[in-house]
Amino acid sequence: MMNPKKIIFDTDPGIDDAMALLFLSRAPQLQLLGITTAMGNGYIEATTRNALYLRDRFGLSVPVAQGASRPLEGEPTEPPTWVHGDNALGDIAVPADSASTPHALPAHRFLIDMIRSHPHEITIIAVARLTNLALALREAPEIAGLVKQVVVMGGAFGTHGHSGNVTPLAEANIAGDPLAAEEVFGAAWPLAIIGLDVTQQTQMDDAYLRGLVDDGGEAGQFIWDISRVYAAFHVGVGVSGGFYVHDSSAVAYAIDPTLFSASAGPVRVVTDGFAAGHTIQSRPGAWGQRPAVQVCREVDSARLLALYRRVLCAPPAR
Ligand code: BDR
Ligand code: CA
Numbered sequence: 001m002m003n004p005k006k007i008i009f010d011t012d013p014g015i016d017d018a019m020a021l022l023f024l025s026r027a028p029q030l031q032l033l034g035i036t037t038a039m040g041n042g043y044i045e046a047t048t049r050n051a052l053y054l055r056d057r058f059g060l061s062v063p064v065a066q067g068a069s070r071p072l073e074g075e076p077t078e079p080p081t082w083v084h085g086d087n088a089l090g091d092i093a094v095p096a097d098s099a100s101t102p103h104a105l106p107a108h109r110f111l112i113d114m115i116r117s118h119p120h121e122i123t124i125i126a127v128a129r130l131t132n133l134a135l136a137l138r139e140a141p142e143i144a145g146l147v148k149q150v151v152v153m154g155g156a157f158g159t160h161g162h163s164g165n166v167t168p169l170a171e172a173n174i175a176g177d178p179l180a181a182e183e184v185f186g187a188a189w190p191l192a193i194i195g196l197d198v199t200q201q202t203q204m205d206d207a208y209l210r211g212l213v214d215d216g217g218e219a220g221q222f223i224w225d226i227s228r229v230y231a232a233f234h235v236g237v238g239v240s241g242g243f244y245v246h247d248s249s250a251v252a253y254a255i256d257p258t259l260f261s262a263s264a265g266p267v268r269v270v271t272d273g274f275a276a277g278h279t280i281q282s283r284p285g286a287w288g289q290r291p292a293v294q295v296c297r298e299v300d301s302a303r304l305l306a307l308y309r310r311v312l313c314a315p316p317a318r
Contacts, residue, residue, distance in 0.1 A: 004031040012040035012128035020247035036107035038128035042088035067107035071177035090226035108135035127247035134180035155279035159197035170277030205242030266290035
């Protein structure tokens, strides 16, 4: 196999974030170098505690760097406890205090350091508010030319009617810090967006999850336990057929982009008003020098679900 891709995972764990982290840490095609935390599914203290807990529980020996506590402008949104539970991990028992502590650097400086010390090698998978990435770009704009790729779970471009989840026109990760997204999508780094267009096309139902319990060992049982609140939320809002696969779809793209088809063109973000967080893609060359990015439009869901299961249920490497 080719050398694994070096990954920094920017995340707000979060039930689907935890599922994506387990997926990514077990995929032989990827090598996790660090975790940076963002606010979103919880306030920053909670998402950082959850990231440390996941790291320690599953023996991931990588640093966890704590991210920004607020968006570039305004206040953080209230955590969606009705989606991810009061502790953002589906209300399983998580010790309030962990013996381990975050990295000495804040997330955006950790990102800058890692990118500079591994030029053209780092892929950032960002599955939360994009505040840390925007702060890193503001402080060190040259990192855009030093990153291998940025893969973002966020946004919604209206494919098959998928246009928003927190408002009719906006997805949560973008709505939570629209200005950060506008800056990150305008930077000159290779960028792919995995929005609701594709994440709401892939669902995990109870039968699929029971298969992970049967064959996925401790991780499979853990995924079942944390996802009860998440599954109930989807049923409660009328989604049948299982819960949507958001953050793990971004990890799947990093492993195998042929699972997706995409359109190329610059993307802009509405930064205020009733449509704040709305994402729009135009034709290549529109909007001046703004770079073209890949927006995923279609996904082979069956193949993605098979990949997730295969990685989760593989015997541990010796
Ligand atoms: C995104 O919002 C968060 O709640 C999820 O973890 C995912 O990253 C989906 O809109
Ligand atoms: Ca997330």
